[in-house]
Amino acid sequence: MTDIRELRKVVDRFRAQERKAAAAVNLVPSENKLSPLAQMPLSTDYYNRYFFNDRLDPGFWQFRGGQEVAEIETELARGHLSRLARAPYVNERPISGLSAMMMAMAGLGGKPGGTVVSIDAASGGHYATADMARRLGFESATVPVVRGRVDEQRLRQVLCERAPELVYLDLQNSRHELEVSRVAELIEAHSPHTLLHVDCSHTMGLILGAALSNPLDAGAHTMGGSTHKTFPGPHKGVLFTRSPELHQRLKDAQFTMLSSHHFGETLALGLAAAEFRHFGKAYAEQVIANARLFGKLLAADGFDVTTDENGHATSTHQLWVRIGDAEQTDRFSESLYDHGIRVNVQVDLPGLPGPVLRLGVNELTFLGGREAAVHALAEEFGHARVGARRDGQGSRRVREQYGPPFYFAEFS
Numbered sequence: 001m002t003d004i005r006e007l008r009k010v011v012d013r014f015r016a017q018e019r020k021a022a023a024a025v026n027l028v029p030s031e032n033k034l035s036p037l038a039q040m041p042l043s044t045d046y047y048n049r050y051f052f053n054d055r056l057d058p059g060f061w062q063f064r065g066g067q068e069v070a071e072i073e074t075e076l077a078r079g080h081l082s083r084l085a086r087a088p089y090v091n092e093r094p095i096s097g098l099s100a101m102m103m104a105m106a107g108l109g110g111k112p113g114g115t116v117v118s119i120d121a122a123s124g125g126h127y128a129t130a131d132m133a134r135r136l137g138f139e140s141a142t143v144p145v146v147r148g149r150v151d152e153q154r155l156r157q158v159l160c161e162r163a164p165e166l167v168y169l170d171l172q173n174s175r176h177e178l179e180v181s182r183v184a185e186l187i188e189a190h191s192p193h194t195l196l197h198v199d200c201s202h203t204m205g206l207i208l209g210a211a212l213s214n215p216l217d218a219g220a221h222t223m224g225g226s227t228h229k230t231f232p233g234p235h236k237g238v239l240f241t242r243s244p245e246l247h248q249r250l251k252d253a254q255f256t257m258l259s260s261h262h263f264g265e266t267l268a269l270g271l272a273a274a275e276f277r278h279f280g281k282a283y284a285e286q287v288i289a290n291a292r293l294f295g296k297l298l299a300a301d302g303f304d305v306t307t308d309e310n311g312h313a314t315s316t317h318q319l320w321v322r323i324g325d326a327e328q329t330d331r332f333s334e335s336l337y338d339h340g341i342r343v344n345v346q347v348d349l350p351g352l353p354g355p356v357l358r359l360g361v362n363e364l365t366f367l368g369g370r371e372a373a374v375h376a377l378a379e380e381f382g383h384a385r386v387g388a389r390r391d392g393q394g395s396r397r398v399r400e401q402y403g404p405p406f407y408f409a410e411f412s
């Protein structure tokens with residue numbers, strides 16, 4: 001039997017942790033925050049509803065719960081996402097990046113036994129992609145990426161020898177923008193029937209905010225990914241294309257692979273996209289400026305920040321910082337956590353064996369962090385390293401420096 005006192009304790013715990021989370025500074029590059037407006041649909045009745053009738057066919061209202069707000073998905077979400085990506089065809093139904101990946105591969109990978117090429121996980125590709133291809137019945141081949149550039153020799157070889165159905169570029173761990181146009185050129189030259197998909201889960205917000213170039217302009221046939229990393233949306237996924245035929249292929253795959261597309265979250269995505277049309281460009285530029293400044297400040301303070309020969313730490317939202325061995329890194333992470341500053345430790349970043357901090361300033365920026373906040377954050381890192389100021393107030397000092405957020409605060 002459930003004891004109500006036990007449940008009260010759980011609720012108290014949630015409430016206490018909510019207060020902490022609301023005061024925290026989160027530097028996990030694969031996470032972001034929903035704006036108050038985008039958050040709203042998640043606590044409405046629509047969270048509970050299915051919505052299938054996306055053609056708004058008057059004779060097809062088999063599930064009626066979503067009927068009154070249907071066009072928030074079919075017009076608002078699709079319309080704003082479409083304009084942000086400059087892609088007339090949008091599929092807003094995947095429920096995450098991996099869900100979008102599965103649909104893209106199933107829809108574009110051709111017949112079983114064909115080859116899907118992805119980025120070698122050891123050079124920054126997503127850990128699941130090659131195995132996903134195999135589980136869907138395809139052969140998998142991988143290509144390395146160095147500093148955002150696909151190894152041309154290896155790609156040329158794979159294109160000539162395997163004539164793959166699909167090149168699926170899934171760069172996850174990268175401080176560099178992915179160079180897409182050269183890949184498109186090589187495909188055109190050596191295997192013109194091959195489709196090119198760019199999974200820009202991590203950099204979605206930077207691309208839709210036009211701070212990084214749009215893979216569709218660079219020759220990708222389709223692109224997509226998560227909507228909750230640099231894009232400040234709900235945990236969802238999206239797929240874009242300029243081709244009606246490829247859109248239909250993606251739609252067919254989605255129809256079989258997904259029934260509940262999480263209607264409440266899809267409405268949240270629509271509102272997040274509408275706000276992003278207003279704030280996205282300034283936000284995306286500020287993310288990159290903040291990441292660069294943070295790298296510079298940490299390096300100047302003696303932190304081991306990964307940089308190129310020219311001293312550049314990043315051209316994206318990600319910054320990689322080595323603290324020491326596993327114990328030292330864990331101690332450092334814990335010490336920041338005690339201050340309300342949450343970092344991400346990775347052990348498999350390309351070329352960096354062992355534990356490394358993979359930091360992202362996307363959420364901090366979305367909430368209003370600019371140069372002053374980044375300076376305050378760098379100071380907190382310095383304190384944590386030497387064990388100074390153990391007052392648990394680090395995140396408060398950083399948040400005090402926040403300016404206006406990159407969303408409509410009037411809905412708070």
Ligand SMILES: Cc1ncc(COP(=O)(O)O)c(C=O)c1O
Pocket residue numbers: 030096097098099101126169170171172173199200201202225226227236
């Ligand atoms: C390229 C790429 N694809 C897919 C995913 C998985 O996304 P999700 O966690 O939303 O399923 C990620 C996550 O980092 C990613 O970087």
